[in-house]
Amino acid sequence: MDGEDRGNLYLVTGIVIGLVLGLLFAWVIQPVEYLDTPPDSLKEIYKDQYRAVIASAYEANQDIVRAKARLELLGDEDIHRAVAEQAQVLLADGGTPQEAQALGRLAAALSKTMPISSPTETLEE
Amino acid sequence: MYRTDVRPVIKRSLASQGRLWQNTSDMSRWVRFLLAIAIGGLIGVVYGWFINPVEYTDTAPAKMRVDYKTDYVLMVSEAFKKDGDTALAVERLAFLGGKSPDVVVFEAITFGEEKGYTEADLSLMKELADELEIFQKVRQPPDG
Numbered sequence: 001m002d003g004e005d006r007g008n009l010y011l012v013t014g015i016v017i018g019l020v021l022g023l024l025f026a027w028v029i030q031p032v033e034y035l036d037t038p039p040d041s042l043k044e045i046y047k048d049q050y051r052a053v054i055a056s057a058y059e060a061n062q063d064i065v066r067a068k069a070r071l072e073l074l075g076d077e078d079i080h081r082a083v084a085e086q087a088q089v090l091l092a093d094g095g096t097p098q099e100a101q102a103l104g105r106l107a108a109a110l111s112k113t114m115p116i117s118s119p120t121e122t123l124e125e
Numbered sequence: 126m127y128r129t130d131v132r133p134v135i136k137r138s139l140a141s142q143g144r145l146w147q148n149t150s151d152m153s154r155w156v157r158f159l160l161a162i163a164i165g166g167l168i169g170v171v172y173g174w175f176i177n178p179v180e181y182t183d184t185a186p187a188k189m190r191v192d193y194k195t196d197y198v199l200m201v202s203e204a205f206k207k208d209g210d211t212a213l214a215v216e217r218l219a220f221l222g223g224k225s226p227d228v229v230v231f232e233a234i235t236f237g238e239e240k241g242y243t244e245a246d247l248s249l250m251k252e253l254a255d256e257l258e259i260f261q262k263v264r265q266p267p268d269g
Contacts, residue, residue, distance in 0.1 A: 032179060042185075
């Protein structure tokens, strides 16, 4: 009986080794390469650039609905905060003033479209 | 009569058959072991590629879907309409990867026309395309 158990164990070991090798190959050596990705999967630095262009486009057309729809593609939890923070960081780092101003104006326009939170909600927070 | 004890002969014969059997058994164990590794590997690859693939984050803009790229070109065109800065538009279009900016805009216009973008939006992109053509001609060194 002990001999039989040991006999089957080598098969289990083989499967485990194969599994590990297979996962290593699929996840590390040759992972799935995605194409046709959405903007929310972009690296943060690219998202910042994308956001800056949205702000510049908004400067031109003043279409806040379109700007909001574009910002939402980036998957930020709070699009207003993301834009405002980026404007502040850009100013602090000595970035392009025009870009910072565009972001600031977009943030201001977004804040006008946001619902005003009730005093009760604020107290609960 | 000299009687030969055949028992040792039989024993040796059986023993050699046993070794032969053992060799075959060893070989088939190795084959089964390698087969188990292969099966495990196949399961691992199927799992890693189809059931639970690596989640792609931190992607590059060049990998974006064509409609997102087209909208990005449109944004650049809208911004260009206001500031008229061709060099800045070229810099922004470089965001979408290695293709030359006129090709990027041309592809965006083609996609926009196929998908029924508004005339206003197409017109903005076409204006940018025209400006890029001039810009690149100016930047190219003269022949000769």
